[in-house]
Amino acid sequence: MSQWDRYTIDGPAGALEVAVGQAEGEARRIAVICHPHPLYGGTLDNKVAYTGARAAEQSGLISVRFNFRSVGDSEGLHDGGAGELDDALAVVEHARQQFNEQPLLMAGFSFGGWVSLHAASRCDPAQLVTVAPALSYTALGGVPRLDCPWFYIHGEADDVIAASDNRKTLASLDKPPEQLWLPEVGHFFHGHLTELREQVSQAIVARWAALP
Numbered sequence: 001m002s003q004w005d006r007y008t009i010d011g012p013a014g015a016l017e018v019a020v021g022q023a024e025g026e027a028r029r030i031a032v033i034c035h036p037h038p039l040y041g042g043t044l045d046n047k048v049a050y051t052g053a054r055a056a057e058q059s060g061l062i063s064v065r066f067n068f069r070s071v072g073d074s075e076g077l078h079d080g081g082a083g084e085l086d087d088a089l090a091v092v093e094h095a096r097q098q099f100n101e102q103p104l105l106m107a108g109f110s111f112g113g114w115v116s117l118h119a120a121s122r123c124d125p126a127q128l129v130t131v132a133p134a135l136s137y138t139a140l141g142g143v144p145r146l147d148c149p150w151f152y153i154h155g156e157a158d159d160v161i162a163a164s165d166n167r168k169t170l171a172s173l174d175k176p177p178e179q180l181w182l183p184e185v186g187h188f189f190h191g192h193l194t195e196l197r198e199q200v201s202q203a204i205v206a207r208w209a210a211l212p
Helices: 047-058 082-098 111-123 163-171 193-208
Strands: 004-011 014-021 029-034 061-066 104-109 127-131 150-155 178-182
Touching (some): 047 104, 047 127, 127 193
Parallel strands (some): 104 127, 127 150
Antiparallel strands (some): 004 014
């Protein structure tokens, strides 16, 4: 494989485009990363999704990004969330088969954070990482119960997904995630992508160091 290997797999609505990035050092784990909203320009090449992939790779994980249905070389039509969740689960299944059932990190940004949250409730990952997830999006219901550790990071100056609203939602949970709130940081982490990469990498390393 090249550093970034792009190809398509069979998905629930046709082909799904994936991009696989190699880990730095010996890889024993995989990360599946979901991009932001397809109707607002979200793709697997979104800079926050890419930064999440790089954080995973520098932490020793193989990264697997993908385009939701209707985006790039992925077929099908946007489905408002339910179909995109099916896409994510199909990519998880592919990644596990491709890389010999290695432990899984589920991650996502914005709309992709919301999808990854619901995917994590169904695919039993070792860890979930969400970046400014759209918690108020209710197409699949509220925040699901999770059995895995959850790391949550959000900019306090987010003008797309209000940090204050998500704080209230997280505070209402029986088991809230580990949270990191970054002051003066907006939704797309302009000028703070290096900080985002380092914080996510630290969270991954801290969690996965405890695993065999």
